[in-house]
Amino acid sequence: MTTTLVKEEKRTAPPPRAARRRAPHRVEARGALILLSPYILLFLVAAAIPIGYAFWISLQKAPTLVNPQSGFGGLDSFVTVISDYRFVDTFINIFTVMIVWLPLMIIGIVGLALLVHASPGRFGGAMRFIYYVPGALAGIANFVLWVYLLNPSQSPIAFLWQGAGLDNLKEVVTTENLPSILTAMLFFQGVGTWIVIVNGGLNGISDEIFEAAALDGANAWHMAWRVKLPLIRPWIGYAALMNLAYGFQLFLEPYLLRQISAGSVDAEWAPTQLGYAFAFTNRNFPAAAAMSIILLVITLAIGIVIVFRSGLFGEKEERR
Template sequence: MTVTATETLTTADRRRRAPRATTGRRRAPHRVEARGAWILMSPYAALFLVAAALPIGYALWISFQKAPTLVDPSTGFGGLDAYITAVTDYRFIDTFVNIFSVMIIWLPLMIIGVVGLALLVHASPGRFGGSMRFIYFLPGALAGIANFVLWVYLLNPSISPIGFLWRGAGMDNLKEVVTAGNMPWILTAMLFFQGVGTWIIIVYGGLNGIPDEIFEAAQIDGANAWQLAWRIKLPLIRPWIGYAALMNLAYGFQLFLEPYLMRQISSGSIDAEWAPTQLGYAFAFTNRNFPAAAAMSVILLVITLAIGMFIVFRSGLFGESEKSK
């Protein structure tokens, strides 16, 4: 028997309809609800204005200015010159190839791993499930520099507990391990183990938010454990999966610290402008071309927003997903 989320929701609806009909609660007037929503949203709106909208507007304005040079120190409106400078730079394509090579490997592994482990934990209630949640969260406690130091230790063949693997692959020192070809895999491992525990807990919270009546209705309809996970739980946590994908996507495009420090510890075995953010940094503080750096920021914003909007609409993150008929 095939059980779908729509059928289960219908059954669960029928089970809940009678008690809800007897509550007799009156709906608050629409105007009061709207006023309450604006009051609750106002702190976020102020924070968004200060921390996001104004910086974005300022970056957009700077990107249309003309960068002063020794030959022409004048400033003013430069049109699309900064964007042309950024896009035609010989490092521009390579930086995006590098970051997309990480995202193509890391994002699918992250989402599949997070969702799979969250479903396993949710299907294992009691002490075992609680212990596993704690164990999964431990790598996430090693964030930032602590996580980086740990991986420097693991990647160094001379001191790493897995050094025999590096030496078996013909890599005897850190410079041979940290190469341009290995960077997507190294960053994937670093980012996965840094974030997987936190996102398991978040997706697990989404699973706990599903009413028990839905699972009871699915069992009445004849769903087994696999059908419960694949046809009931997964469709209902699509917004949570979309949220995880969206936030990890934004984090991936902002990679700067990891490749920057990797270059430092490997004595320059990878390019100084390995990621788009590093190229923007070079425009600003090496070339003294702040309009080109602002143009890089705007380009990154547009790409991230485009992919992010696709994720939002496909996952139903900010609205009810369309029910199958």
């Protein structure tokens, strides 16, 4: 009789805890895979395959008039790009913009987002809308607006240009002034959109956290510096990462500014313009592909530092 009861208890015993945990995890993993499948397909078509193809092209030998046959060239294209006299200058130019624009952008985004979040009601909503308006302009519309502002003969701030001794557009838009002009253009165009995004992150913080901080005696400054700012650090990292990627892709703005200034700006001012020159001026597509790979590696390296420093993709510890 005792043996029978023991066998029945073994049969009706619940499954081990590890097995009970494994089943929901499999369901979650299957659901996540289904949701990710469209993005994985898009990533393969729009990113992974083009990157692989660019790397393969960069390893080929550029055809010439003497030797029109192409073939495996090893790292010759990378050597051609790095040894080009314009290579270092283009990165100095882009880093000159990034060093000023990116910190200014992040400080402006965070500061204004905190002010908007601390101003609930109609005033905060109105300011959020006003900040967003410049970002709602299309790229070419924003550029036309800046052409109007930079032209001393038509600009409402013409007194500034005339006070600096600049009488026409060609004198304003020069290679020396281009970093300052691009910094102002990029800040004006992008800050409003990111204020809205970071403000969304602030709105996602639980009111209980603010109530607890207020009970502990935190004033408005402490609330912003010690409570809100640490909690939106991933959002700040995301903003820095995306603006970093956009900064290294600068092409349209310096290209068009060169057109309207009748050549006052260097033709290969940015790294992307140098890659364009390799491809369509020198007809050296392997060198252009090598330039794109170099840009990718630099952007990824800086982006990885931002991701780990900001905790952008960090996992939250589960509390039981």
